[in-house]
Amino acid sequence: MANRKEVGVIGLGKFGYALAAALTDLGHDVVGVDRNPDNVRRAQGKLAQVYECDATDEKALGQVGFKDLEKVIVSTGSSMEASILVVLNLQTLGVRDIWVKAISEEHERVLYKLGVPYVVFPEAFVAFQLAHRLTMPGIHDYFGLGTDVVTREILVDKWAGKTLRDLDLTNKFHVQVIAYRKNGEAVFSFVPDANMEFTEGDVIVLIGKTDDMIKIEKF
Template sequence: MAAKKEIAVIGLGKFGYALAKALTELGHSVVGVDINPEYVRRAQDIIAQAYQADATDEKMLGQIGIKDLDRVIVSTGDSMEASILVVLNLQAVGVKNIWVKAISEAHERVLYKLGVPFVVFPEAFVAAQMANRLTAPGLQEYFGLGKDVAVREIIVENWIGKTLRDLNLTNKYQVQVIAFRLAGDSEFHFVPQADRALKAGDVLVLLGRTEDIMRVDKF
């Protein structure tokens, strides 16, 4: 079982609300932020705390104490400019673990250039999954590998300078590194080299049983 976390969701529209609700159901403490009072009212009976506030206001983010939370997810609707401003404000107040919902490929590229470690483009992801399932019978979606199988992304922090051979994750944890993304890049690469030294901000994609994959630490 994953450790319970304190997570902020900025933007409580359809995606943000559904995410906040799912995180709460998993036992995490969720702080929601949105400028729309209707969205805040809808969420306040479901999540731990809901604030009606403008997340593009850096001072407001500091007052909420958002930098003390484990993770912050930005889902600000259809405004690329607002999303980028919120990210810059979060970075300014000291938030490092930022996840962002992108609305376009251009938005995704900019976010990675800003140093955002995790970016999700839901529409493109779902469309690609559906296209693959429709045109290639028998091909399973990335996360449809069984109830006890998971895929996890890990940002390289304490593994700087180590290689996959040094980490020996397959033998230690029974998980496999199936892909990687270089720090600052938006594209993933597959079949990672065992002897390449890892750098800060690189992302490793692990595949394995849920129980095993959640045991992997960042020694």
């Protein structure tokens, strides 16, 4: 596939394994890590590479090649301490595109303070979607704007120091920035000013057509 990625998944429990399997089915190369041998055995027939490894050990994590991966998802179960230590190890190895499954609001706040760009609450996210679908029958997404309208979060890297006016994404790619979150903050702000300057580690949210979103990869 044209957009094939190498993705690491740390923690192959219910959520981690399901996500790793879904990424594999989408055509991506997934490297899985877990210290539970049963979880490792279950994933070996599905994922590209699977290692029995304690990801809280920085040296061990480096030895299985995580420093070379484009994206890493951390899903370490119910231990907030283990999750934070894994994140610190990944950051030391130079991994920037880190997604973490949070287990509490306190955990979420700490992760954002550490500079983690993407934090997810799977249960809360599904519950929120279901509540909207139950109370507004026929609505299958947040926007109801069509099947080819998507949102996308982008971690600011090479766009650091630029403003929305400089980037001119609407005219160049027909997408619109609808929200942003400054590096280290947990809450999104909406409708950014065209002259606001982005810094490295900020996250911006775009809305537009799928094909237009893909074109941004090379910008």
